[in-house]
Amino acid sequence: SQTIHQWPATLVQPVGSPLSLECTVEGTSNPNLYWYRQAAGRGLQLLFYSVGIGQISSEVPQNLSASRPQDRQFILSSKKLLLSDSGFYLCAWSYSGSMVGAKNIQYFGAGTRLSVL
Amino acid sequence: SQKIEQNSEALNIQEGKTATLTCNYTNYSPAYLQWYRQDPGRGPVFLLLIRENEKEKRKERLKVTFDTTLKQSLFHITASQPADSATYLCALDTGGFKTIFGAGTRLFVKA
Numbered sequence: 347s348q349t350i351h352q353w354p355a356t357l358v359q360p361v362g363s364p365l366s367l368e369c370t371v372e373g374t375s376n377p378n379l380y381w382y383r384q385a386a387g388r389g390l391q392l393l394f395y396s397v398g399i400g401q402i403s404s405e406v407p408q409n410l411s412a413s414r415p416q417d418r419q420f421i422l423s424s425k426k427l428l429l430s431d432s433g434f435y436l437c438a439w440s441y442s443g444s445m446v447g448a449k450n451i452q453y454f455g456a457g458t459r460l461s462v463l
Numbered sequence: 464s465q466k467i468e469q470n471s472e473a474l475n476i477q478e479g480k481t482a483t484l485t486c487n488y489t490n491y492s493p494a495y496l497q498w499y500r501q502d503p504g505r506g507p508v509f510l511l512l513i514r515e516n517e518k519e520k521r522k523e524r525l526k527v528t529f530d531t532t533l534k535q536s537l538f539h540i541t542a543s544q545p546a547d548s549a550t551y552l553c554a555l556d557t558g559g560f561k562t563i564f565g566a567g568t569r570l571f572v573k574a
Contacts, residue, residue: 387471388566397560449495449497451497452499455506457505
């Protein structure tokens with residue numbers, strides 16, 4: 347079966363410090379990978395998605411970046427965090443477009459609560 | 464751009480009753496509409512998917528309807544239980560790689 351691991355669960359970082367959140371998927375090959383941010387009481391905001399190694403699409407311009415160094419590894423980074431980067435970050439995967447019946451259903455990790463102080 | 468509206472007010476119901484949550488969308492009708500459950504501090508969990516040519520879909524105590532004329536989906540939980548208390552998110556498959564999520568409706572089921 348497929349599993350998704352996301353860590354850390356919580357993180358408190360000072361303004362201006364770097365960030366690295368990691369997400370890995372097991373049990374499937376060539377998944378689509380996603381990073382979302384969720385503000386309190388708000389919907390999920392898609393930040394980045396990737397359909398293959400080294401392929402990153404950015405949805406929202408900001409001081410965050412994403413990388414996919416391996417097929418099932420997705421990393422969210424920042425060189426200098428802002429107060430506005432605080433939030434709940436979620437990694438997700440879906441079956442690749444070649445999967446019949448995939449329907450882009452999203453399978454989420456447990457999330458990372460980031461507080462920038 | 465596509466927008467999704469879910470009732471931002473929490474829904475409070477008594478155990479055993481049917482909970483009905485609403486999802487309205489604007490612009491084009493998606494090929495698929497999804498519903499997820501999210502517990503506090505956790506990632507959303509997929510529940511049901513309904514296609515545009517399906518009027519209704521059921522899974523145990525859950526029922527979803529999809530009205531492309533009204534641009535609306537209804538999500539029903541019958542015989543609700545306190546364990547059903549959570550936030551329920553509606554999501555639209557854009558037909559590409561992206562899924563657009565609503566802000567969710569919080570459901571409280573009182574014993």
